[in-house]
Amino acid sequence: MTVIDNNIEQIKSDLIQMWTLVINQMEKARLALVNGDKNLAREVRMNEKRVDAFELKLDMDSEYVLMLKNPVAIDLRFILSVLKINYNIERIGDYANGIAKVAERLDGPVPEDILQATHLPEMFYTAQNMIHVSLKAFENSERNSVNHLFGMDEKLDKTNNNANAIICKLIQEKPDDIMLILNALSVMRKLERTGDHILNVAEELIYYFDANIVKHSKKNEDF
Amino acid sequence: MTQAEAKNVNVWYNNFQALKNINLTFEPNTITALIGPSGCGKSTFLRLFNRMNDLIPKFRLEGMVTVNGQNVYSDDVRLDEMRKNVGMVFQKPNPFPKSIFENVAYGLRVNGINNKKILEETVEHSLKQAALWDEVKESLKKSALELSGGQQQRLCIARALAVQPKLILMDEPASALDPISTAKIEELIFELKKTYTILIVTHNLQQAGRISDLTAFLYLGELIEYNHTKKIFLNPDDERTQNYITGRFG
Incomplete structure (x- = not known):
């Protein structure tokens, strides 16, 4: 094992830990929201500091490798990808934190009829699945599974595009629950943004695996 | 127009084959870095262009080496005339x-x-x-x-430079120098590209990355990969190149 291998292994391990932490944060935020569990919401908010600490450490360690180890080829692509993946995963951590804040604000669980009308369970499922698939792709160098992420994001976009109509209809039907419904809308937006950030991660994974830059390409293109 | 070319080049020192069927062309006003582990044949290759291998016992060449379209191993070539076109800078300064x-x-x-x-x-x-x-x-x-x-x-x-060569060969020209002198030499090489074609052997991969337009990776006498330096250092085609430049063998 070369000197740079040690650095890269450490960075990879830290990023996987951060990614796993964010997956857990999102799941706890979901449970806090649907069960009205304020203690769990608080736990998510406390753990947000750990996500931030990981981000800073990964930034510093990546800078260190760039500065002192002169990475090239796959090592260089790894470090450049990690710097951007790190940023995107941290942002997803912020969304989990934001959903936990919503759960803290509410008086109880989000009622089942509102959950179903806003498609929040499906959105959670898709967004969480995307984070999980992207992590496995990174961890096990599963290049093929990266392509699936683009299709998964389209599902989130589709629901999100209908969000205004869904919310208007719900407000008309349940004017007394307007604050609750607007909070549900804010969660929908966060989950849609989560999908966007995972797409950014997918683009970085393609760069890492193939040295292809696919940013700003058509999403439907088969990479 | 091609400034220098190696065509189907094979070199032996006695029974040891130092270069195996090398084909490379060098365009004017480019810097090409020759990289590879010690003993891979890069210095042997470099020295073909001014026939500095001729005096090595049991040296034998097959194939063609040209500078400005002229076969430098042709019988009618006058060495002193030929070397006016090919300057050489060595690892250690030798004033x-x-x-x-x-x-x-x-x-x-x-x-x-x-x-x-x-x-x-x-x-x-x-x-x-x-x-x-x-x-x-x-x-x-x-x-x-x-x-x-x-x-x-x-x-x-x-x-x-004084004899106005077309091609300049450099065999690790900065390896014996401190970082400030190295930076000056690299800056100079980069400037000289405007007028000359330069082949440089270097073990310093960062130096190859900083100054060369093209990079050739040689291994065990074979040309493994020859491409734009940016391509070689970002995404080489051959796994052996990647292993070498990332320090995983060699």
Whole structure:
């Protein structure tokens, strides 16, 4: 094992830990929201500091490798990808934190009829699945599974595009629950943004695996 | 127009085959870095272009090596004439124990040029090209051996430039120098590209990345990969290249 291998292994391990932490944060935020569990919401908010600490450490360690180890080829692509993946995963951590804040604000669980009308369970499922698939792709160098992420994001976009109509209809039907419904809308937006950030991660994974830059390409293109 | 070319080149030292069917072309005004582990044949390859391998016992060449379209191994080639087109800079600076002026003027005098004005003009021009003029213009009569290592290396480059070669061969020209002298040499090489075609052997991969347009990776006498330096250092096609440049073998 070369000197740079040690650095890269450490960075990879830290990023996987951060990614796993964010997956857990999102799941706890979901449970806090649907069960009205304020203690769990608080736990998510406390753990947000750990996500931030990981981000800073990964930034510093990546800078260190760039500065002192002169990475090239796959090592260089790894470090450049990690710097951007790190940023995107941290942002997803912020969304989990934001959903936990919503759960803290509410008086109880989000009622089942509102959950179903806003498609929040499906959105959670898709967004969480995307984070999980992207992590496995990174961890096990599963290049093929990266392509699936683009299709998964389209599902989130589709629901999100209908969000205004869904919310208007719900407000008309349940004017007394307007604050609750607007909070549900804010969660929908966060989950849609989560999908966007995972797409950014997918683009970085393609760069890492193939040295292809696919940013700003058509999403439907088969990479 | 191709400045230099190796076509189906095979080289043996006695029974040991040092180069195996190498095909490479070098365009004018480019810097090509030759990289590879020790013993891979890169210096042997470099020295084909000015026939410096000829004196090595049991050296044998098959294939064709051309500079400016002329086969340098052709029977009718005059070595002194051919070497006017091909300058060489070595790993360790090797100035002659003469004055700075006479070191640069040496190649001209050997070629029968003794006109004082021409010599003075050429020495000044060459020292300026080698980014050494400002440092030595007041002391041209001083012994070259009194210069620092970095200055001596730039003097050797000036000496090579004085005979107006087309191709410059550099065999690890900065490996014996400190970082400041290395930076000066690299800056100089980059400037010289405007006028000359340069082949450089280097073990310093960061140096290859900084200064070369193209990189050739040789391994066990074979040309493994030849491509734009950016491509080689970002996404080489051959796994052996990647393993070498990332320090995983070699």
